[in-house]
Amino acid sequence: METLVLLTARTNRLIRHLPKLTLAVLLLFTIPYSFGQKTEAKLAFTVTMEDPASQLYHVIFRCEGLKGETLNFKMPVWTPGYYQLMNYAKSVENFRATDGSGNALKWEKTANSRWTVHPRQAGTVTLTYDIRATRNFVAGNFLDESHGYISPAGVFLHPEGQLKHPVTVTLKPYTKWPQLIATGLDSVGGQPQTYVAPNYDILYDSPMLMGKLEQLPSFEVNGIPHHFIGYNLGPFDRAQFIADLKKIVAGSAAVIGDIPYKHYTFIAIGPGGGGIEHLNSTSISFSGEQLNTRAGRNRMYNFLAHEYFHHYNVKRIRPVELGPFNYDQENRTRMLWVSEGFTVYYPYLILKKAGLMTEEEVFSGLQSNIASYENKPGHRFQSATQASFETWEDGPFGRTGDEAYKTISYYSKGPVLGAMLDFKIRHESQNKKSLDDVMRALYRTYYQKQQRGFTEKEFWAECEKAAGTKLTELADYAATTKEIDYPNYFAYAGLAIDTTSSELPGVWLGISFREKGDSLLVTETEWQSPAWNAGLRNGAVILAIDGQKATVDALSAISKNKKLGDSVRLLVWQNGQQKETTAVVRKKSERNFRISRLPNPNPLQSAILKSWL
Template sequence: METFALLFSRNPFLIRFFQTLTFAAVFLVTIPHSFGQKEVGNLAFTVSMEDPATHLYHVTFRCDGIPGDTLSFKMPVWTPGYYQLMNYAQQVQNFQATDGSGKPLKWDKTANSRWKVYPKQTKSVTLTYDVKATRNFVAGNYLDENRGYISPAGVFLYPEGQLNHPLTVTLKPYAKWSGPIATGLDSITGQSHTFVAPNYDLLYDSPILMGNLEQLPSFTVQGIPHYFIGYNLGNFDRQQFMADLKKIVEGSVAVIGDIPYKHYTFIAIGPGGGGIEHLNSTSISFSGEQLETRAGKNQLYNFLAHEYFHHYNVKRIRPVELGPFNYDQQNRTRMLWVSEGFTVYYPYLILKKAGLMTEEEVFGALQRNVASYENKPGHRFQSATQASFETWEDGPFGRTGDEAYKTISYYSKGPVLGAMLDFKIRHETQNKKSLDDVMRALYQTYYQTQKRGFTENEFWAECEKIAGTSLRELFDYASTVKEIDYPKYFAYAGLAIDATPKDVPGSWLGISFTEKVDSLLVTEAEWESPAWKAGLRKGTVILKIDGQKADVQALSALVKTKKPGDPVKLLVLQNDQPKEITAVLGKKSERSFKITRLPNPTALQAAILKAWL
C-alpha cells in the first residue's frame, strides 16, 4: 500500500485486515515536515454521525488564530500506503464557513481539493461539511448502522501551510453502538472520545474504527501491549489465534531488535477491503472463517505478518520519497520492490521460524512468486524499479486491458529479489551476515539516527557494505529486464530451482473466460497466444467454436482433440459486431520453478539453509 491495498482479492499471499480501541498513551514517531510551518492557533475537529443510515459523517472544524486574510483548506488526493489517487474531495458535501459568532463567511471552491475562505478580520473560522462514506475499503470511508470506518485523509481538511500543526479530534459515535473506538491516536485524559495528533502526518496515519465491535484478549511483547479489535470477526478459536499472532509479532521484532511504539492495534474492518499499514496500527479486512483450512490460515497469517512488518519496512525503513508527504500529488519512488516486495518475503521466514509454516510451504510460496513473474510476458518489458515508479498509473499488480502484458507486479518480483539478495550476502560472508543486517542498518542509520528515508544509492551502498562485495548483478536484475540466473543464487542456500521449460499437455488457445448462457466471455487473452494473434481480447464474446455453440464442453474438446497447428474457426462478437476469425492452435511451454533441497550440499550451503529457515 501499498501499501498493500487490493491484495486480498488479487494475491493469495498478501491479504490485509484489522483495528479498534481508545488508549491513554500512545507513542508515534513523527516525521518532521519540511515546509517551515509555525505552530500558531488551535485546530479542533468534531465528527458526528447521528443518522448512520445516510452514510454521512458530519464534520465541524474550528480554526482559531490561524493568520491570513485568505485561508486555503485542502483535502489530500491520496493516503499513504495506497499508491493510487482517491479523489476524496468528491465525497464532501454541504460545505459552509462561519466566523466566531456564527456569521457566514465568503468562500470559494477554487480546485477539486481546495476551498478558499475569506475570514476578514475574524480570528476564528469554523468549517462544517459532510462526508459521504459508502466505500468499505481500508483506504476509503464507510458508515452504516453497525460501524463506522474513517480513513483520515478522506475526512479531515488541513489549512494550507499548516501540515505540522497539532490538532484534536473529538468523535461522537452513534448512540446505539456498544463497542470501543480503535485508533492509533492518543486520547486526552478526562475528555470522552477526544484524541490528539502532533501533526497531520500522524492524523492521516491513524485510521479510526467505531461501532458494534469485538476486542480480543490482548498480549504483550517486551512489555508493549498489542490489541486486536474488529467488526464481524466470524467463528474461530480466538485464544489460539491471538497466541499465533503473538508469535508473528515476536518473530518480526526479532529481525530488527527494537519496538518503536508504545502500543499497537490490529483494526479489523470486516470481510473484504484490503489492508494498509501504519506506524502503530494496521487496518485490515478480516474473516475468521479463513482459519478453517490450512491454505486459508497460511494466506491470513502471511497477510497479517506482511501488514505488521510494514511498520518497520516502509513506515520507518523507507525510501526518502515516502515522507514527508506531498498530499497534492503522487509521491513516486523506484523502491517499492523493496518496501513491498521484501515485506512479502519476510513473513515466509517469520512464520517458518514461529512454527506456523512448513519448509515445503515456504518453498512453495517463493516458487509461486517466481512463476508469477516469469510466466507472464511483462518481465520482458518492465523492471522492478519501473513497476514501483509507475504504480500510480499501472496499479500494484500491473496494467489491465490490452497493455497488461507490458507490466509486472513488484509484489511478485520483489520477494524473489529479496531472497536472492539474502542468499548472496550469506554466501559472501560465509553465513555471518544476512539481509537482516541490511534491514537493521537501514533502520538504525536512517530512521533512528538521521531521521529520514534512504536514497536508492544509499540502499545499495548498505547492501554492498554488509556483503563486502559488488552487487551489480542484483542491481541490474532490479533495474532492468535482464534474464535472472535463479539456479546460481538459490544454490547459495543449498536449493535447486527447476527453470527448465516444459510443454503443457494439450493444444493451446490462450484465453481465460467466463461462461454465459449461450456463449463464452473472454476475460483475458494471453499475449502472443494463438487467441491474441487471431485478434481476441478481453471483452470478446465467443458465440460458436467450429460451428458449435461455444461452451466449456466445446472448448475442452477442442484442446483435447485438436493438435498444435490445427485451425479453429470462431464466431465472435466484438464491439457488438459479429465476426468470424480463425485461430491456429499452438503448444504452450512453462517453467515450474519448483524449489527443492540440493541432494549433496556443501558445508556452507547446508549451514546457510539451516540458518535461513
Template sequence: MSVLTNNVQAQSVNPVLQYTVSMPNPESHYFHVELNCSGWKEETIDFKMPNWMPGYYQMMNYSKMVENFVAKNDNKDLAVTKANENTWQINVTKNRPFTLSYDVKADKQFVANSFLDTTHAYIIPNSLFVYINENLNIPVSVKISGMKEGMKIATGLESIKESKTEFYASDFDILYDCPILIGDLEELPSFKVKGIEHRFVGYKLGNFDKVTFMSNLKKVVESAVAVIGDIPYKEYTFIGIGPGQGGIEHLNNTTVSFDGNGLDNPDTMTTMMNFLAHEYFHHYNVKRIRPFELGPFDYDKGNKTNLLWVSEGLSVYYEYLIVKRAGLINEQTLFNNFESSINAFENSPGRNYQSLTQSSFETWSDGPFGKQGENANKAISYYDKGPAVGLVLDFAIRKATENKKSLDDVMQLLYWQYYKKMQRGFTDAEFQQACETTARISLAKEFEYVYTTKEIDYNAYLSYAGLRLKEQVDYDSKSKKYSFQFLDTKNESQQKVFYSWLNK
C-alpha cells in the same frame, strides 16, 4: 493503539483546528464533518482534501466524495471558492473563529476508502479531514459524535483526557496515519512482546479458535521483531475492518480486511498469518525504514519512488521467512510461497520490458500489480519480482561473508542508521551501499536484476544453500513451472547457510 488508548492532555495551541464527525443518517452512507477554526491571522485560507493515502500508491481523489461544503462566521455564510478539484478557498475575518461543514459519501468497502452503514463506520482520515496548505505540522483534535449505544472505537490516535470519543494528533501526518473503526467491536486476548502490548480488535471477526490465532500471531510478531531487534511503538493493534479487501500499514497499527470464518482450516490460517506478517513488518519496512522520497508526504501530488520493490517486495520476502521462523509452516510450504512469486514473475511477458525500479516508479499509473488491459504484457509486479531479488541478495551476502551476515543485517543497518540516527529515508544508491557494506564486496552484478530486465540466474544463488530451481513446461498452457529442490549433496557450508536462513 487500542480501543482504549493512552491518555494525553491536548495542548492549547494557536491556531486551533477541531474536527467533529457525526453520522446522523448512516443508512445514506454519509459522514458529516464540522471543523472549528480559530487563531488564524490570514484573511484567505486554502483548505485541501488529500488525493491519496500513504501505503496505497494510487490517486484516490477523495475530494470527489465531498458535498455541501459551507463556511460560517457567527452564523453568517463566508465566501467559498472552489479553486480546483480538491481545494476550497475561504475568505475569513482575521483572528476571528469560523466553522466549516461538509458531507462525505462513504459507500465503498475497501481498506483505502471510508465506509459507513447502520452497523459500523470505517474512517480513512485522508478522505474526511481537510488540511491547510503549508500547515501540516500543527496539532489537531477529532471528536466522534452521535455513536449508537454500545459502540466502541479503535484507532491509533491518542485520547484526550479520559474521553472515549475525543482524540488528538500532534500533526497531520499522525492524523492521516490513524484510521478509525467504529462499531460493535470485539477484542481478542492481547499478548506482550518485550513488555509491549499487542492487540487484535475488529468488526465481525467470525467464528474460529481465537486462542490459537492469537498464539500464532504472537509468534509472528516475535519473529518479525527478531529481524530488527527493536520495538519503536508504545503499543500496537491489528484492526480488522471486516469486508473491504487489502491491508494498509501504519506506525502503531494496521487495518486489514478480515473474516475469521474458515481459519480452522490450516491452509487458510497460514494464508492469514502471511498476510498479517506482511502488514506488521511494514511498520519497520516503509513506515520507518523508508525510501527517501516517502517523506515529507505530498498529499496533493503524491510521492514517486524507485524503491517500492524494497518497501513492498522485500516485505513479501520477509513475510515468507517470518512465518517459517515463527514455526508456523514447514520447509515445503516456505518453498511453495517462493515458487508462487517466481512462477508469477517468470510467466509474465512484462519481465522483458520493465525493471523493478520502473515498476516501482510507475505504480502510480500502472497500479500495484502492473499495467492492465492491452499493456498488461509490458509490466511486472514488484510483489512478484521483489521477493525473488530479495532471495538473490540474501544468499549473495551470506556467500560473501561466509554466512556471518545476511539481508537481516542490511535491514538493521537501514533502521539504525537512517531511521534512528539520521531520521530520514535512504536513496537508491544508499540502499545498494548498505547491501555492499554488509557483504563487503561489490554487488553490482546482483543489482542488475533491480535496474534492468536481465534474466535472473536463480541457481547460482540457491546453490549457496544447497538448493536449485527445477524448471518444467506445461505444454498445454505454454507456461513454465518452477519448483525448489535440494541438491543431491550438500557440503557443510551449504548446510550452514540453509539452516541459518531458516533461523533454525
C-alpha cells in the same frame, strides 16, 4: 509509507517509561520545539454519523487563530500506503464556512481538492461538510447501519501549509452501536472518544473503525500492548489465533531488535481484500473462516505478517521519497520492490521460525513469486525499479487491459530479489551477515539517527557493506530486464531450482473468462496466445464457439477435444460490432521453478540453509 515523527526515536523510547504527568509536561515542551513553528491556532474535528443508513459522515472542523486574508483548505489526493490517486474530494458534500458567531463566510472551490475561505478577520472559522462513505475498502471510507470505517486522508481537511500542526478529533459513533473505537491515535485524557495527532501526517496515518465490533484479548510483546479489534470476524479459534499472532509480532520484532511504538492495533474491517500499513496500526480485510483450512491460514498469516512488518519496512525503513509527503500529487520512488517486495519475503521466514509454516511452504511461496512474473511476458519489458516508479499508472499488480503483458508486479519480483540478496550476503560473508543486518543498519542509521529515508545509493552501499563485495549483478537484476541466474544464487543456500520448461496438458487458447448472461465475457487475453493473434481482447463477449452457443462447458472442452493445430471458430461482440474470427490452438510451455534441497551441499551451503530457515 512514512510520516513526520513528533519526537526523536530516543525520546520515544524514554517516554514509554515516564509517569503520565511527566509525559504530559515533556510533550508540552517538546511540541513547539519539534514543530519549529508557533502553535497558537487550535484545530479540532468532530465527526458524527447519526443517520448511518445515509452513508454520510458529518464533519465539523473548528479552526481558532488561523491568520490570513484568505484561508485555503485542502484534501489529499491519495493516502500513503496505497499508491494510487483517489480523488477523495469528490465525496465532499454540503460544504459551508461560518465565523465564531455562526455567520456565513464567503468561500469557493478553487481547485479539485482545495476550498478557499474568506474569514473577514474572524478569529474562528468553522467548516462543516459531509463525506459520502460508500467504498468498503482499506483506502476508502464506509458507513452503514452496522459499522463505519474512516480513511483519514479522505475525511479531514488541512489548512494549506499547516501539515505540522497538532489536531484533535472527536468521534461520535452512532448511538445504537457499542462505543468502542479502533484506532492507533492516542486518546485525550478526560475527553471521551477524543484523540490527538501531533501533526497531520500522524492523523492521515491513523484509520478509525467503529460499530458492532469485537475486541479479542490483547497481548504484550516486550511489554508493549497489542490489540485486535474488528467487525464481522467470523468463526475461528480465537485463542489459537491470538497465540499465533503474538508469535508473528515477536518474530518480526526479533528481525529488527526494537519496537518503536507505545501500542499497536490490528483494525479488521471485515471480509474483502486489501490491507494498509500504518506506524502503530494496520487496516486489514479479515475473515476468520479462512483460518479453518491450512491453505487459508497460511494466506491470512502471511498477509498479517506482511502488514505488520511494514511498520518497519516502508514506515520507518523507507526510501527517501516516501516522506515527508506531498499530498497533492503522486510520490514516486524506484524502491517499492524493496519496500513491498521484501515485506513479502520476510513473512515466509518469520512464519517458518515461529513454527507456523513448513520448509516446503516457504519454498512454494518463493516458487510462486518467481513463476508469477517469469511465466508472463512482462518480465521482458519492465524492471522491478520501473514497476515501482510506474505503479501510479499501472497499479500495484501491473497494468490491466491490452498492455497488461508489458508489466510485472513488484510484489512478485521483489521478494525473489530479496531472497537472492540475502543468499549472496550470507555466502560472501561466510554466513556472518545477512539481509537482516542490512535492514537493521537502515533502521538505525536513517530512521533512528538521521530521521529520514535512504537513497538508492545508500541502500546498495549498506548491502555491499554487509556482503563485503560489489553487488552489481543484483542491482542490474532490479533495474533491468536481464535474465536472472536463479540456480547460482539459490545454490548459495544449498537449494536447487528447476528452470526447465515443460509442456502443459491439452491445447492452449489463451483466455480467461466469466459468464455474462447467456454468453462469455473475456477477462484476460494472454499476449501472443492463439486468442490474442485472432484479435480477441479483454472485454470481448464470446457468443458462439464452432457454431454452437458459447457456454463454460463448450469453452473448457477445447483443451480436451482439440488437437495441436486445430482451428476454433469464435463469434464475438467486440468494439461495438459482431464479428467471426478463427484461432489456431497450440501447446503452451511453462517453467515451474520448483525449489528443493541440493542432494550434497557443502558445509557453507548447509550452514546458510540452516540459519536462513
